Amino acid sequence: MQRLYLDYNATAPLRPEAREALVAALEEVGNASSVHAEGRAARQRIETARQQVAALVGADPKLVTFTSGGTEANTTVVAPDWRFGAEPHRVNFLLVGAAEHVSVLAGGRFAPEKVQAIAVDSDGLIQMDGLRRTLEALAAEEARPMVSVMLANNETGVIQPIAEIADLAHGAGAIVHTDAIQAVGRIPVDIAALGVDVLTLSAHKIGGPQGAGAIIRANDALTFPPLLLGGGQESRLRGGTENVAAIAGFGAAAEAASQDLTLVDTWSAWRDRLAAVIGEGGPPATVYGAGAPRLPQTLCVGVDGIAAETLVIALDLEGVAVSSGSACSSGKVAPSHVLAAMGVPPEAAKSAIRLSLGWESDENILDLFQTRWRRVLETITRKPQRAAPAA
Structure with missing residues (x-):
């Protein structure tokens, strides 16, 4: 049976270009911090990648810092002890969207009592009035906040008005971070147009290998505090030998x-x-975030009365890979915190599944999915037949 992969938001298949670059690097020896020829060759691979990643978001390559992935990148920058030039630029309060990825929602390196979630509406969009009121209250206390709101949600695909959020936050003296991990390669992303101070990326969401991410700053005056201390790698912003x-x-x-x-x-x-297809001929279905701008390849949908776990397993047996919520929260029993923040009742949220497309998807998925979805619904909704009375 041909597998149908519809879980790009969890991880995308490795692109042939990425595989070629990965294997070529593995076939060579050399520490990128070494000055001999082998070391210089490794360094050149890193600097080429730095230019390629920077170009994806219109950034200066010198302002790209590589990490082990998106979670490390987010945890690194969601921190209070920034610097502006040679001077400390400490922030003392963190505002995050209520529907953020768990690596941001956890508060990074801020004390728990210094973290506040900003509510989202029923479509998952930040409530701008709530953000404005909170920023005004912090300004009255002479607090210096950080605001972290993801560009596109990993579960629903809802796209936030980051430029508007950044403008509002900067007016209150805030540092602004956006997790752009799900957005790049799916919508245009330009760090200058977004107006943020820093954004974060992850390789495996766009068809790169797992185990690489990036922090990208808008300018070199504002500097985050390193999470990993060690040698002078990554301009002393991330210690440890690079994963070339x-x-x-x-x-x-x-x-x-x-x-x-x-x-x-x-x-x-x-x-x-x-x-x-999901809404045809079966129980009623609800598309979450349908009233907001969404990523073009992400669908979060709930089917009334059918548990997400049941659908995920049944579809997998039919050769279709989908997920229920974030892959980073696999095994969870509670409903998605994203849908809960949107006001979706717990029972309805437990029925939500996510389908996501990507670079290797083709039009054949439509007919294949329709056929297999109908078989799954027939299996799940089939009522037991009452035995005929004895003659």
Whole structure:
């Protein structure tokens, strides 16, 4: 049976360009901090990747810091002890969107009592009036906040008005971070247009290898405090020997992902067709975030009366890979915190599944999914037949 992979938001298949760069790096020896020829070759691979990743978001390559992934990147920058030039620039309060990825919602390196979640509306969009009131209250206390809101939600695909949020937050003297991990390669992302101070990325969401991420700053005056201390790697902003192979693969994937933006309209049409299939001929279905701008390739949908776990397992047996909520929260029993923040009742949230497309998806998924979805519904909703009376 041909597998149908619809879980790109968890991890995308490795692109051939990324595989080639990864393998080429693995076949060579050399520490990128060494000055001999082998070391210089490794360093060149990292610097090429730095340029490729920077180009994906319109940034200066010198302001790209590589990490082990998105969680490390988020935890590193969600911190109080920043610097502006040579001077400390400490922030003392963190505001996060209520529907953030768990690595941000946890508060990074802020004390728990210094973290506050900003509510979202029923579509998952930040309530701007609530953010404004909170920033005004902090300003009255002469607090210096940090605001962290993701560009696109990993579960629903809802796209936040980051430029508007950044403008409001900067007016209150805040540092602004956006987790752009799910957005790059799916919508245009430009760090200057967003107006943020720093954004974070992860390689495996765009078809790169697992184990590489990036922190990208908008300018070199504002500097985050390192999370990992050690040698002078990454301009002393992230200690530890660089994962040259993963970084090289990340760079190649970033360059390839920039071409995916030509697929935006196609993905949107396919996403909506998948939603229509789920809503046809079965229990009522609800698309979450439908009233807000969404990623073109992400669909979060709940089917009344059918548990998400049941659907995920049944679809897997039919050769279809989907997920229920964030892959970073696998095994959870409680409903998604994202849907809870949107006001979705717990029982309804327990029925939500996520389908996500990507670079290797093609139009065949529509017919394949329709056939297999119908078989799954027939199996799940089939009522036991009453035995015929004895003659």
